[in-house]
Amino acid sequence: MKLTTYSTDQAGLQAFYEAIIRAHDTYGPVEKFGKFDFKKVNSLSECDPESPIPRTMSVKPLFFPKSAKVMKYTATSAGTELSDTAEDPLAGKRVILGVKHCDARGLQVLDAVYKWDYIDTDYEKRRENTILISPRCDQAATHCFCTSLDYDLETLDAVDVAVINGADRKIYLQARTEKGETFLKENATGLTSANGSAEAEMKKQYETFAASFRLKMNYQEINERMQGQFDSPTFEEVPSSCVSCNTCAFVCPTCHCFKISDEKIRDKGVRYKSYDSCNNVYFTLMAGGHNPRPVKYRRWRQRAMHKFVYYKERFGVNLCIGCGKCTTSCPVNISIFEVVTKVASSMQE
Amino acid sequence: MEAEIKEKIVSMEKPHMEAPPDWQPVIMGILCNWCSYAGSDLTGTSRIQYPPNIRIIRVPCSSRVDPWFIIKSLQTIADGVLISGCHPGDCHYISGNYYARRRFLVTKKLLNFVGFHENRVQFSWVSAAEGAKFAKVVTKVTEDIRKLGPLHLYKKENS
Amino acid sequence: MDYTKQIQDIAGRLFSEGKIDIFIGYRNTGFDENQVPVLIHQYKDVDQLLFTDKSVFNLANYLKYEHTRNKRVGLIVKGCDSRALNLMLTESQVKRENLYIIGIACEGVVNETGEKAQNCVECMMPDAVVYDELLGSATGKREYQVNADIRELDEKTLTDRVEYFEEIFENCIRCNACRHSCPLCYCAKCCIDQETATLFHGANTTSSAFHALMTWSLHLAGRCVDCRNCEKACPIHLPLHLLHKLNEKVIYENFQENLAGMTEGDRGAFYKYSLSDPDDFIL
Numbered sequence: 001m002k003l004t005t006y007s008t009d010q011a012g013l014q015a016f017y018e019a020i021i022r023a024h025d026t027y028g029p030v031e032k033f034g035k036f037d038f039k040k041v042n043s044l045s046e047c048d049p050e051s052p053i054p055r056t057m058s059v060k061p062l063f064f065p066k067s068a069k070v071m072k073y074t075a076t077s078a079g080t081e082l083s084d085t086a087e088d089p090l091a092g093k094r095v096i097l098g099v100k101h102c103d104a105r106g107l108q109v110l111d112a113v114y115k116w117d118y119i120d121t122d123y124e125k126r127r128e129n130t131i132l133i134s135p136r137c138d139q140a141a142t143h144c145f146c147t148s149l150d151y152d153l154e155t156l157d158a159v160d161v162a163v164i165n166g167a168d169r170k171i172y173l174q175a176r177t178e179k180g181e182t183f184l185k186e187n188a189t190g191l192t193s194a195n196g197s198a199e200a201e202m203k204k205q206y207e208t209f210a211a212s213f214r215l216k217m218n219y220q221e222i223n224e225r226m227q228g229q230f231d232s233p234t235f236e237e238v239p240s241s242c243v244s245c246n247t248c249a250f251v252c253p254t255c256h257c258f259k260i261s262d263e264k265i266r267d268k269g270v271r272y273k274s275y276d277s278c279n280n281v282y283f284t285l286m287a288g289g290h291n292p293r294p295v296k297y298r299r300w301r302q303r304a305m306h307k308f309v310y311y312k313e314r315f316g317v318n319l320c321i322g323c324g325k326c327t328t329s330c331p332v333n334i335s336i337f338e339v340v341t342k343v344a345s346s347m348q349e
Numbered sequence: 350m351e352a353e354i355k356e357k358i359v360s361m362e363k364p365h366m367e368a369p370p371d372w373q374p375v376i377m378g379i380l381c382n383w384c385s386y387a388g389s390d391l392t393g394t395s396r397i398q399y400p401p402n403i404r405i406i407r408v409p410c411s412s413r414v415d416p417w418f419i420i421k422s423l424q425t426i427a428d429g430v431l432i433s434g435c436h437p438g439d440c441h442y443i444s445g446n447y448y449a450r451r452r453f454l455v456t457k458k459l460l461n462f463v464g465f466h467e468n469r470v471q472f473s474w475v476s477a478a479e480g481a482k483f484a485k486v487v488t489k490v491t492e493d494i495r496k497l498g499p500l501h502l503y504k505k506e507n508s
Numbered sequence: 509m510d511y512t513k514q515i516q517d518i519a520g521r522l523f524s525e526g527k528i529d530i531f532i533g534y535r536n537t538g539f540d541e542n543q544v545p546v547l548i549h550q551y552k553d554v555d556q557l558l559f560t561d562k563s564v565f566n567l568a569n570y571l572k573y574e575h576t577r578n579k580r581v582g583l584i585v586k587g588c589d590s591r592a593l594n595l596m597l598t599e600s601q602v603k604r605e606n607l608y609i610i611g612i613a614c615e616g617v618v619n620e621t622g623e624k625a626q627n628c629v630e631c632m633m634p635d636a637v638v639y640d641e642l643l644g645s646a647t648g649k650r651e652y653q654v655n656a657d658i659r660e661l662d663e664k665t666l667t668d669r670v671e672y673f674e675e676i677f678e679n680c681i682r683c684n685a686c687r688h689s690c691p692l693c694y695c696a697k698c699c700i701d702q703e704t705a706t707l708f709h710g711a712n713t714t715s716s717a718f719h720a721l722m723t724w725s726l727h728l729a730g731r732c733v734d735c736r737n738c739e740k741a742c743p744i745h746l747p748l749h750l751l752h753k754l755n756e757k758v759i760y761e762n763f764q765e766n767l768a769g770m771t772e773g774d775r776g777a778f779y780k781y782s783l784s785d786p787d788d789f790i791l
Binding site for chain 3: 032033034035037056057066067142143214215240241243244245246247249250251259261262263264265272274275277280282295296327329331332333334335337338
């Protein structure tokens with residue numbers, strides 16, 4: 001597919017964003033308590049699409065909210081009556097500004113599990129109705145390692161419209177999907193078609209970006225080695241300082257475990273689907289009291305192996321996308337990069 | 350008039366929320382078994398009238414009241430909470446109400462700090478002989494809550 | 509404040525004398541200037557240890573996990589950490605004879621931006637109060653001062669405070685990092701983790717966040733040592749200290765109690781009473 005590319009400058013991009021915010025339901029990164037989080041915006045001044053990485057939360061909550069209503073129920077003398085919840089607030093047509101490429105890739109990875117066995121219709125609808133506009137980073141942050149993983153950031157088709165800085169303060173807007181192509185053509189007022197040098201400039205931008213990474217791993221090798229590391233003693237050593245909170249899973253763009261719980265007063269209640277985390281000690285607790293992962297290192301092993309081995313085996317994509325959000329949010333600064341590389345290299349000893 | 354409106358805005362959690370016309374306040378009353386519960390009994394047997402808005406729970410001692418009970422009541426059906434125990438020095442368990450007093454003060458101040466009006470949570474000492482006082486206290490608390498209107502803060506989201 | 513060398517020496521000595529099984533200290537992440545708490549089991553790992561003003565996390569927290577249970581532990585404590593440790597000792601969570609404590613006469617740790625952390629500026633007792641060995645020179649107790657944020661919020665109207673706190677509870681994702689990072693939250697099953705539909709909150713809603721944070725802060729009232737592990741752990745950067753500092757202020761102003769855990773055996777303001785406690789709020 002030949003991708004449409006437009007070129008513009010900083011002022012043109014601002015005008016493009018403003019036009020989108022006027023015409024569509026728009027979400028963008030909004031600063032709250034000194035960190036960025038995706039919220040609904042009514043003007044460009046409220047959000048900062050170019051906000052720096054790392055952010056607290058990815059776009060995940062807009063597709064898989066921290067707590068979503070599943071159904072309502074009322075207990076009557078004749079039995080329990082079930083009813084649907086009100087309309088899904090996230091299901092309408094919308095545009096999300098300022099999504100980082102890693103976040104968008106996270107959604108692509110989540111699609112694999114959400115469109116597998118049981119198809120989650122809510123999630124699917126939210127995905128279909130959303131346009132992701134993603135500025136490509138110019139500089140890697142401390143804990144980023146997205147270029148080392150199993151996807152090509154340069155031509156990533158998880159984003160609908162990529163915003164890439166070119167030479168001479170030029171900015172290129174490139175459609176990456178058909179949805180993005182239609183959207184971009186509809187909203188292209190004030191943008192000019194890019195000339196021949198665009199490809200080369202975008203490639204150059206990618207190369208300087210890729211060169212700014214400090215963390216690099218050989219993904220193939222790590223994946224292969226991790227497969228035999230289930231009993232590795234390194235799992236007991238490295239994450240021993242973990243405090244077993246759920247932060248890493250809640251901020252992760254690809255963690256998708258949830259729990260079902262009820263909120264009830266008297267005879268009326270709502271069933272909710274909320275985030276859960278495999279680092280939580282109750283995650284595997286069964287009725288009857290048996291817990292297969294009662295200790296920290298087993299839970300950590302599950303987390304690391306799921307991120308780097310199991311998901312790849314089952315769905316063909318790696319679950320970790322290298323955004324580094326878990327590491328920056330961790331209360332005790334445990335780095336998943338460090339754990340994984342240490343575990344993988346411990347085989348040689 | 351203006352001053353009245355201003356006072357209302359300052360004193361209410363969410364001034365824009367209007368009470369429905371047939372609204373009646375619901376007050377959770379947590380009473381100690383030995384004094385206040387007996388006091389409320391006396392109110393009834395003496396045929397003194399007090400508002401029917403209070404729902405009474407009996408506990409062994411006012412220090413049995415975990416601040417969590419108060420949070421829980423406010424989050425479910427109650428618009429206000431009244432906790433009542435023995436007068437200082439009269440506690441059946443010698444010193445329970447002295448411990449409770451400290452806890453209540455902190456709970457009240459903290460709830461007020463995060464946005465609950467100070468009249469939402471009230472405390473009283475009512476002895477077994479003070480039937481008339483109990484009626485007076487319940488009337489006062491009910492009127493206070495009626496003035497404040499229904500509570501809309503952090504209610505459990507069950508619908 | 510840099511005690512790296514002394515701590516390495518002490519830890520090495522303890523291991524070679526066979527006095528401890530585990531040493532809890534800090535090491536560099538290797539990626540940035542931050543530090544990771546580390547549990548060391550052998551003499552050869554001692555050179556990882558360090559202690560600077562980036563050594564933020566309260567290590568007493570690790571005494572509640574299975575790794576350190578019934579083991580002889582050496583650990584580093586700053587002023588606030590040592591008071592948390594004292595409370596843990598008082599509440600029979602750890603045994604004093606199992607611990608070898610390196611106390612620090614703390615000069616304050618720095619936050620992400622490199623400034624001195626707010627709780628260190630307002631710190632009343634920077635020196636460790638329970639230790640086997642003290643590093644640095646003790647400076648003694650300081651005056652209590654009301655937290656600046658509390659003073660500011662107290663002046664606001666009720667309606668403004670409602671708005672301010674609603675935002676906080678709305679943004680909470682209930683990851684429970686605050687509770688897990690708190691050394692004094694050691695219950696085997698926390699009351700806010702229960703999911704009985706009528707009584708508790710299992711979902712991650714605003715009301716559930718309110719319930720969890722309020723219950724949590726009231727359980728810590730009179731015990732909180734202001735180490736701010738909770739606030740530093742919060743991924744959303746919620747100003748969780750407000751709840752604790754308000755409790756602290758109320759307790760200080762009304763009961764003249766402050767500085768929980770100064771001595772072993774002192775269980776905090778809610779475990780004692782005075783006949784002259786304020787009574788004017790009671791009908």
